[in-house]
Amino acid sequence: MNDMARAKYLPIALVVIGLIFIFAVYPMMTWVSPSGWRWMPPQPEYEQILMGTYATLGIFLIRAAKNPIVHASLIWFTIWSSLVHATIMLLQVLADPTERAHLIGSIPSFYLMAGVLWYLMPSRSFKNQQLSDNS
Numbered sequence: 001m002n003d004m005a006r007a008k009y010l011p012i013a014l015v016v017i018g019l020i021f022i023f024a025v026y027p028m029m030t031w032v033s034p035s036g037w038r039w040m041p042p043q044p045e046y047e048q049i050l051m052g053t054y055a056t057l058g059i060f061l062i063r064a065a066k067n068p069i070v071h072a073s074l075i076w077f078t079i080w081s082s083l084v085h086a087t088i089m090l091l092q093v094l095a096d097p098t099e100r101a102h103l104i105g106s107i108p109s110f111y112l113m114a115g116v117l118w119y120l121m122p123s124r125s126f127k128n129q130q131l132s133d134n135s
Helices: 003-023 025-032 044-064 072-095 097-104 106-120 124-134
Strands: none
Touching: 003 025, 003 044, 003 072, 003 106, 025 044, 044 072, 072 097, 072 106, 097 106
């Protein structure tokens, strides 16, 4: 996929991922797949902080969809923080076999979101061209 195609799909991915962060994290942790998204025993205070943080990030990702090139640092933060989050969880799951459901729940979800955004980020030369065209 070339940079123009990625630039076309990146805003769509940002809105979809933003909406997932806003509206899907809480239901996944509480109703849909708690064993794949919630650590046992449940820690409501920690979970509320996590949900609030991801909902806030979701709002900013949706806002970034209007001009992704200008908001590249936020998108890269989302990519890298999702990779770090998923990797730490993976290491924790490997150490605690009772949490193996995360291997089919939250861990692949964070890797997938990070991978999609990474793939759709345009090259540096495309970004520089877009920024100079907008000046």
